Amino acid sequence: MASPEIDALTRALSRLPGLGPRSARRAVLHLIRKRETALEPLLAALQTVAARLMVCGTCGNVETSDPCAICRDPRRDPTLLCVVADVADLWALDGRHLFSGRFHVLGGRLSALDGIGPDDLAIPALVARASDGVVKEVVLALSATMEGQATMHYVADALAPTGVRVSQLAQGLPMGGELDYLDEGTLALALNARKPL
Numbered sequence: 001m002a003s004p005e006i007d008a009l010t011r012a013l014s015r016l017p018g019l020g021p022r023s024a025r026r027a028v029l030h031l032i033r034k035r036e037t038a039l040e041p042l043l044a045a046l047q048t049v050a051a052r053l054m055v056c057g058t059c060g061n062v063e064t065s066d067p068c069a070i071c072r073d074p075r076r077d078p079t080l081l082c083v084v085a086d087v088a089d090l091w092a093l094d095g096r097h098l099f100s101g102r103f104h105v106l107g108g109r110l111s112a113l114d115g116i117g118p119d120d121l122a123i124p125a126l127v128a129r130a131s132d133g134v135v136k137e138v139v140l141a142l143s144a145t146m147e148g149q150a151t152m153h154y155v156a157d158a159l160a161p162t163g164v165r166v167s168q169l170a171q172g173l174p175m176g177g178e179l180d181y182l183d184e185g186t187l188a189l190a191l192n193a194r195k196p197l
Helices: 004-014 021-033 035-052 087-095 123-130 146-162 184-192
Strands: 077-084 101-105 137-140 165-168
Touching: 004 021, 021 035, 077 087, 077 123, 087 101, 101 123, 123 146, 137 146, 146 165
Parallel strands: 077 101, 077 137, 137 165
Antiparallel strands: none
């Protein structure tokens, strides 16, 4: 039997994505066994982040400074703006150094089932950024789900009066993908977006 404090830690960890009760219990046991090298550094890191965490007022990134490092970086192309649904998408794109412009986090996707409408997303801030005369292209990097596609169309319509070029990520066959493993939707997109050799 674990103490109530250890049980509380296990329950807290089990609420994290990818960790169920058993994985959380194993993580807690590891932290207890490696108190000096795992538990105490983790605790210090959590306290530091909790004390300094903020949302960038420009793009919506989660960082420890406002504006964030991406928005402050003078090497980034200010004429390119990549729109993502959430911070995880921003980190995925930026972590691979695939995009040299700046970002804008919407804070979700339109979803009638979840009660998320246009007023719940950072669309007005995006339109304001796109209207500043600096931004020339807005790249919509939203998922190929129903919610992502609905959001993309809504955002494209909202951006139309700004006159900026609006593009979306290409969709289709992944590198190294075998045709017989792909779903019907991906195959259809790839066929419809075919280009000459």
